[in-house]
Amino acid sequence: MMAHDCARAEITAGAVALGEATDAERDAYRRHLSVCRRCLECLGGERDVERTMQLVARARDAESWQPEVRVALRDRALAKQRGWRFGLAAVATIAVVSIGVRAWSPSVVNPAQPVAFTDRAPAGAPVPKVHRPASGHDLVVLHNVATLKRPPLTSVVPAHAALHPVEVRAAAPVPSSVAKSPPSAVVAEAGPSQRDERSVAALRTEGTAPPPPQRAESIAVLPPAAPNHDVVPLGGEDAIVPHPSAIAYYENAEGTTAFEVTVDERGLPVKCGVTKSSGYLVLDAAVCKAAMHARYVPRTVNGRAVASVYRDAFTFAAGSDDR
Amino acid sequence: MDEVYLENDRTGVAQMRVDAMVREYQTKLARYLRRMVGDAEVALDLSQDVFLAAYRILKAEPERELTAGWLYRAATNGAISFMRRRKIVRMLPLDRDVDREQWRIDERSAASVDLQAALRRLPPEQSAAVLLTSYAGYSSQEAAAILGTTSDAIRQRVCRAMRMLRTVMTERAKIS
Numbered sequence: 001m002m003a004h005d006c007a008r009a010e011i012t013a014g015a016v017a018l019g020e021a022t023d024a025e026r027d028a029y030r031r032h033l034s035v036c037r038r039c040l041e042c043l044g045g046e047r048d049v050e051r052t053m054q055l056v057a058r059a060r061d062a063e064s065w066q067p068e069v070r071v072a073l074r075d076r077a078l079a080k081q082r083g084w085r086f087g088l089a090a091v092a093t094i095a096v097v098s099i100g101v102r103a104w105s106p107s108v109v110n111p112a113q114p115v116a117f118t119d120r121a122p123a124g125a126p127v128p129k130v131h132r133p134a135s136g137h138d139l140v141v142l143h144n145v146a147t148l149k150r151p152p153l154t155s156v157v158p159a160h161a162a163l164h165p166v167e168v169r170a171a172a173p174v175p176s177s178v179a180k181s182p183p184s185a186v187v188a189e190a191g192p193s194q195r196d197e198r199s200v201a202a203l204r205t206e207g208t209a210p211p212p213p214q215r216a217e218s219i220a221v222l223p224p225a226a227p228n229h230d231v232v233p234l235g236g237e238d239a240i241v242p243h244p245s246a247i248a249y250y251e252n253a254e255g256t257t258a259f260e261v262t263v264d265e266r267g268l269p270v271k272c273g274v275t276k277s278s279g280y281l282v283l284d285a286a287v288c289k290a291a292m293h294a295r296y297v298p299r300t301v302n303g304r305a306v307a308s309v310y311r312d313a314f315t316f317a318a319g320s321d322d323r
Numbered sequence: 324m325d326e327v328y329l330e331n332d333r334t335g336v337a338q339m340r341v342d343a344m345v346r347e348y349q350t351k352l353a354r355y356l357r358r359m360v361g362d363a364e365v366a367l368d369l370s371q372d373v374f375l376a377a378y379r380i381l382k383a384e385p386e387r388e389l390t391a392g393w394l395y396r397a398a399t400n401g402a403i404s405f406m407r408r409r410k411i412v413r414m415l416p417l418d419r420d421v422d423r424e425q426w427r428i429d430e431r432s433a434a435s436v437d438l439q440a441a442l443r444r445l446p447p448e449q450s451a452a453v454l455l456t457s458y459a460g461y462s463s464q465e466a467a468a469i470l471g472t473t474s475d476a477i478r479q480r481v482c483r484a485m486r487m488l489r490t491v492m493t494e495r496a497k498i499s
Contacts, residue, residue: 060458
């Protein structure tokens with residue numbers, strides 16, 4: 001009953017503050033305060049309430065800001081119109097320039113496109129040897145293969161796979177939980193005969209070929225199966241875009257690089273470590289470089305940002321021109 | 324001005340009505356929003372958002388009645404959304420000197436500074452209740468209609484906000 005009276009007194013104090021309390025309500029409020037010390041200290045008497053509200057009234061009367069929304073509204077509308085015109089002009093310019101570049105400069109090849117490296121030149125154009133894989137494969141980067149919804153094989157296996165010896169193997173880093181679904185756990189690898197073994201050996205990191213079973217076991221606890229959601233890259237997972245060097249394409253480098261980035265409380269990467277190598281230094285280095293260039297949203301504990309570790313994995317697989 | 328931002332209006336009814344609303348409520352709404360979010364530039368932006376939303380509605384339904392309560396409700400919702408976003412991204416005014424200059428005017432009044440200090444510590448719902456009643460001059464029933472609650476809830480929020488205001492004043496008195 002007392003609690004109900006206290007709640008009622010709180011409402012009445014609000015009414016007193018707003019000048020809406022009737023005489024009966026004021027009497028009831030006084031009676032309650034005379035028997036409830038807690039409400040007296042917490043809410044204060046009528047004079048306290050009115051004195052506090054005078055502060056708000058004084059602040060209101062002292063307000064002298066005279067904003068001109070009409071002018072700002074007009075400027076905003078004009079900026080919007082200008083923005084549309086500028087945007088359309090920019091899009092048209094970019095389209096014209098890109099068509100021109102493709103038509104007149106077929107030898108310009110960008111080896112570092114973010115998702116699918118389709119650096120194929122128009123038919124009949126001279127092809128730079130260094131960017132052109134001997135096997136006719138391009139390099140496809142599959143981000144975080146363990147979380148892919150559709151099987152990567154459908155987009156990775158070359159169309160001429162049946163004509164050439166192609167070795168299909170389970171990707172070493174795929175965790176056991178993911179390995180239960182075979183389509184998402186396999187990548188296609190070009191046959192050994194299509195490789196320059198000497199340069200491949202130079203690219204390979206030590207002790208990663210073939211991957212030992214115990215290594216695969218240790219990978220099973222890595223975060224690709226349970227991504228670290230505490231800390232995420234600013235702009236989403238796609239914010240990290242590795243750009244391997246041209247030699248990776250030339251050598252048809254493939255494999256999965258699992259990595260972890262230590263992120264400080266400001267969201268800045270401090271250190272990147274490769275927890276599972278793809279077998280190629282160029283791929284591992286490209287992943288870590290991209291991860292260190294990204295910015296992150298740090299993990300928060302009780303509303304405070306704390307340092308944490310972001311873990312993820314990239315799978316590089318050879319694509320094909322025949323796709 | 325009207326020809327620019329309302330040039331596509333066919334009937335002109337929406338244009339005239341929004342223009343009248345802007346003339347009458349621009350200062351009140353912007354001041355209310357500045358107290359809510361504590362930033363003059365953001366308050367101006369949010370005010371424009373409210374008037375543009377009103378214009379779009381009137382353009383689609385020229386006969387619809389948009390009251391001042393609707394403006395305040397839209398402004399309150401916009402301010403609360405902004406404050407939620409501000410917890411993630413903190414925005415700085417491009418022209419900080421202008422902002423500081425605008426606040427300096429009010430700093431002549433200690434009551435104004437105290438009020439702003441208290442409002443910064445209050446939940447948005449309590450800030451809105453205090454500002455709609457004591458600042459914008461609405462009764463608890465009208466404020467309740469604007470915020471979609473009951474008049475008792477408004478009185479309760481005012482009472483709780485008042486306690487924070489008194490706490491801030493007491494702290495400042497101790498400091499001084």
